Amino acid sequence: MFMVRCERAGVSGAAVQRQVSALHTLVRRSIPVLLVIGLPFFFVGGPGFYSARSRVHLWDLGHILYFGLFTLWLTGLASDWQAALSRGRRLALLVLLPFVAGLIIECLQFAVNGRRPGMDDLFRNTLGILLVLVFQCWPLQESRQRLCLGVLRAASLVLLCCALWPLFRSVRDEDRAWREFPVLADFESKGELSRWYHANQLRQEKGIVRHGSCSARVQLSTARISGVTLLHFPHDWHGYRWLRFSVYNPLNGPLELNCRLDDSRHRRTHGPYSDRFNTQLVLRPGWNDLAIDLEEAEKAPKGRRMDMSHIAGFSLFVVQQKAPLALFLDHVHLN
Incomplete structure (x- = not known):
């Protein structure tokens, strides 16, 4: 439908595809910049001890975004590994590299500001990796593989809801506190x-x-x-x-x-x-x-x-x- 409307407006389908491809390339090229900009925020800034609970939980969700972008960037590099590595090994590297990077960041946080490595942060790191992999996976032909991918997608969405729950709960209670004040x-x-x-x-x-x-x-x-x-x-x-x-x-x-x-x-x-x-x-x-x-x-x-x-x-x-x-x-x- 979108292509038909574009052609009626005098824009060819090939031109639209070129524009979409250019936008896709721009987004891909901007990811490394975003990763470099976001890296210092693991060590400085962020909410303090007395900050609102919703702000703390929203900040924590940045782990999902950061490692999702990191994995998305790596999937763009996966084509360069295609000749040298099998599909299974490429997938293993796409999981392993971001996970190890997350472990290194957690250890550096302890060295820089004394923050102990947390399982919650590792969970959010892994969730960011998983979300990108299951929704940016290579096409699967066999029905059994498609079923497996569907289960993984459903499971990842359930885990995402679990990660979002603390933010939802804190926002709901903060709203209640304001409505019930001066209680x-x-x-x-x-x-x-x-x-x-x-x-x-x-x-x-x-x-x-x-x-x-x-x-x-x-x-x-x-x-x-x-x-x-x-x-x-x-x-x-x-x-x-x-x-x-x-x-x-x-x-x-x-x-x-x-x-x-x-x-x-x-x-x-x-x-x-x-x-x-x-x-x-x-x-x-x-x-x-x-x-x-x-x-x-x-x-x-x-x-x-x-x-x-x-x-x-x-x-x-x-x-x-x-x-x-x-x-x-x-x-x-x-x-």
């Missing part, structure tokens, strides 16, 4: 647990609840400092007076709970203890409905005021407990 965490969805640092210490709880249908069980250890920190939330608290939350103490006696609140300037400059808000709260047995005066928190940093429009984190922790214990946290909100 910071009510734990009605499991996605809210990922808003906290040391999320592996939190578990959704339906038996001991202060508000709604769920709370969070917070597992604490005997480490010198054990707790959790809310990192991912709307950071502009300007105009709110109170930070309120409920904590359940399962012990028979009182428990001292430490609270910390800091802004982006404190995090950026790694300020001292006196540059943030710190307080100790005594929990009686059972549920405790607690409130922090944000006007007091604003005045807490020595020599300046806390930037309430750029709150960076809210921490709850205990110090040097004699035995592990679990607290229950619910309905963290502003008013």
Whole structure:
């Protein structure tokens, strides 16, 4: 249909084919440039520890794009190997070369910035290789080979969905956090647990609840400092007076709970203890409905005021407990 329309417009099919071929050649020739430009980003730049979860997951997907382009570039070179290597060996090299390159990059990352090699990154590297190979494969004639290729394509798409899932989940929870603000965490969805640092210490709880249908069980250890920190939330608290939350103490006696609140300037400059808000709260047995005066928190940093429009984190922790214990946290909100 496209060719017919072009011919009706006075453009011959041969001319269209030449244009498509020229565009294809341009894309192929631009890939090495993109690979050179993209290589430094494995070692510098990118999201930091306090960056939004969606930005982190989106950045991680760059592994799929980079190694997909790398493999696509190698497939263009495969014709040069045709006389010297069998088809099976060419395919093996198309898999092996990008995979080894990924391993080298992971090792160099450890040498350059101390980042330990991660299986997640290797998975994304391999997925980029696989996607290009199964969708840029040489034509297969036998029905059994076509069936095998179809299965591989379906499997690669399933793996791609698995790789995209963390990004989708974080975007969905970030949207929910903005819609529910000034509620910071009510734990009605499991996605809210990922808003906290040391999320592996939190578990959704339906038996001991202060508000709604769920709370969070917070597992604490005997480490010198054990707790959790809310990192991912709307950071502009300007105009709110109170930070309120409920904590359940399962012990028979009182428990001292430490609270910390800091802004982006404190995090950026790694300020001292006196540059943030710190307080100790005594929990009686059972549920405790607690409130922090944000006007007091604003005045807490020595020599300046806390930037309430750029709150960076809210921490709850205990110090040097004699035995592990679990607290229950619910309905963290502003008013």
